Amino acid sequence: MKIFEEIESEVRSYARAFPRLFDKAQGELIYDEDGNEYIDFLAGAGSLNYGHNHPVFKEKLIDYIQRDGITQGLDLHTRAKGEFLESFNENILKPRNLDYIVMFTGPTGTNAVEAALKIARKKTGRENIISFTNGWHGQTLGALSVTGNSTHRGGAGIALHGSTRIPYDGYLGDDFDTTNLLDKMLSDSSSGVDKPAAVIVETVQGEGGINAASMTWLQSLSEICKRHDVLLIVDDIQAGCGRTGTFFSFEEAGIYPDIVTLSKSLSGYGLPFAVVLMKPEVDQWSPGEHNGTFRGNNHAFITAKAALDHFWKDDKFAKEVQRKGQYIADRVDAIVAKYGEGNFNSHGRGMFRGINCVSGDLAGQITRKCFQKGLIIETSGADDHVVKFLCPLTIRDENLKKGIDILEQAIKEVCAKADSIPEEKDFFEGDYSVSDEASKSDVIEPENKKAAS
Numbered sequence: 001m002k003i004f005e006e007i008e009s010e011v012r013s014y015a016r017a018f019p020r021l022f023d024k025a026q027g028e029l030i031y032d033e034d035g036n037e038y039i040d041f042l043a044g045a046g047s048l049n050y051g052h053n054h055p056v057f058k059e060k061l062i063d064y065i066q067r068d069g070i071t072q073g074l075d076l077h078t079r080a081k082g083e084f085l086e087s088f089n090e091n092i093l094k095p096r097n098l099d100y101i102v103m104f105t106g107p108t109g110t111n112a113v114e115a116a117l118k119i120a121r122k123k124t125g126r127e128n129i130i131s132f133t134n135g136w137h138g139q140t141l142g143a144l145s146v147t148g149n150s151t152h153r154g155g156a157g158i159a160l161h162g163s164t165r166i167p168y169d170g171y172l173g174d175d176f177d178t179t180n181l182l183d184k185m186l187s188d189s190s191s192g193v194d195k196p197a198a199v200i201v202e203t204v205q206g207e208g209g210i211n212a213a214s215m216t217w218l219q220s221l222s223e224i225c226k227r228h229d230v231l232l233i234v235d236d237i238q239a240g241c242g243r244t245g246t247f248f249s250f251e252e253a254g255i256y257p258d259i260v261t262l263s264k265s266l267s268g269y270g271l272p273f274a275v276v277l278m279k280p281e282v283d284q285w286s287p288g289e290h291n292g293t294f295r296g297n298n299h300a301f302i303t304a305k306a307a308l309d310h311f312w313k314d315d316k317f318a319k320e321v322q323r324k325g326q327y328i329a330d331r332v333d334a335i336v337a338k339y340g341e342g343n344f345n346s347h348g349r350g351m352f353r354g355i356n357c358v359s360g361d362l363a364g365q366i367t368r369k370c371f372q373k374g375l376i377i378e379t380s381g382a383d384d385h386v387v388k389f390l391c392p393l394t395i396r397d398e399n400l401k402k403g404i405d406i407l408e409q410a411i412k413e414v415c416a417k418a419d420s421i422p423e424e425k426d427f428f429e430g431d432y433s434v435s436d437e438a439s440k441s442d443v444i445e446p447e448n449k450k451a452a453s
């Protein structure tokens with residue numbers, strides 16, 4: 001179709017990496033207009049943890065639409081919203097002993113982040129926010145100010161204030177605990193770091209290259225926040241909703257953040273929906289102080305409740321995610337050992353895993369090769385150098401295996417052609433090779449393209 005080149009903005013991005021016309025999808029499979037089938041390891045950038053069009057949620061949604069259930073409700077009390085809150089309280093908060101107030105924000109993750117930053121500043125009367133290298137929190141101004149990536153921050157076009165960046169776990173090597181640096185800087189009135197309102201952190205950095213913080217690092221961070229009377233915000237927009245093997249990504253660390261943001265897979269169906277969770281004493285909003293027209297996407301409330309009722313009444317689903325996560329980790333480790341010449345490495349947690357190919361060019365060649373073979377998989381990280389696993393948590397074992405088989409074959413073919421795999425540079429050398437964005441838009445014909453019937 002020519003219409004996209006004709007009038008759609010140049011801002012489009014995923015469409016360039018996967019230049020086909022997509023039409024239908026079910027579970028972990030997505031189909032283009034010619035009926036070519038692809039295994040979806042991108043899954044709406046983590047917004048489709050339960051796959052496309054889950055039949056149970058779909059039926060609930062169709063019933064609700066059929067009976068003229070309210071679609072848009074602003075922040076009015078509706079039955080759908082009440083029932084979502086009940087399910088969230090019973091299935092998620094109470095079993096985890098989490099005493100949180102639920103705030104409905106505008107329906108995108110970045111709006112939840114804005115709200116989280118605003119309430120942290122209001123509650124403490126301080127401006128500064130501690131954020132981390134390679135952190136990624138969304139595209140509006142406040143969220144950009146705590147994001148690491150210079151291309152995205154540059155898009156703001158104005159100075160971004162109010163944040164101090166600290167190295168994330170592992171940024172200065174495995175032996176350097178960067179929370180000690182934070183502790184020292186917060187303890188020293190001449191460190192140059194203003195006493196912050198909050199620290200905002202992802203437990204596993206999604207867009208930043210699937211960097212997983214260790215449990216001890218998270219625990220230490222939480223301790224330091226408490227000690228310095230600073231609020232801890234966990235941005236669980238991508239790592240939450242089961243991705244790491246528990247509903248919240250911070251459960252394993254046993255920490256209790258003051259504020260949590262959720263979005264992406266919260267609706268379960270890919271419908272826009274975001275919330276901020278906060279401890280009751282943080283809830284210092286005046287009525288209407290963070291307003292927004294689309295805070296009442298009742299269709300999302302219906303499917304979100306369906307997802308919680310279906311998957312989160314007990315720990316069966318979490319165990320399944322952990323089992324598949326282990327399978328992914330084992331397969332990926334084997335692939336890295338076989339083809340990575342000692343330079344690739346893999347990290348992540350649960351079904352949130354990446355292969356660091358060191359070079360963005362190499363990672364891009366691998367994902368393009370995957371696409372030709374019927375697998376949709378993206379890259380992330382500063383130079384798009386990490387091949388990123390985000391397949392639906394509900395993926396069937398045979399398709400998980402098939403997808404990883406395709407990836408392995410692609411890596412084998414690409415690495416056989418590459419002269420040598422670049423070595424990972426030490427942090428002080430910098431200068432990774434930059435991926436060739438333009439080559440992403442090459443027309444890609446799937447190898448499995450069906451004969452026109």
Ligand SMILES: *Cc1c(COP(=O)(O)O)cnc(C)c1O
Nearest residue numbers: 108109110136137138206237238
């Ligand atoms: C995707 C993401 C956001 C932003 O969500 P949008 O819905 O794209 O605005 C914020 N934080 C994290 C960790 C994310 O992965």
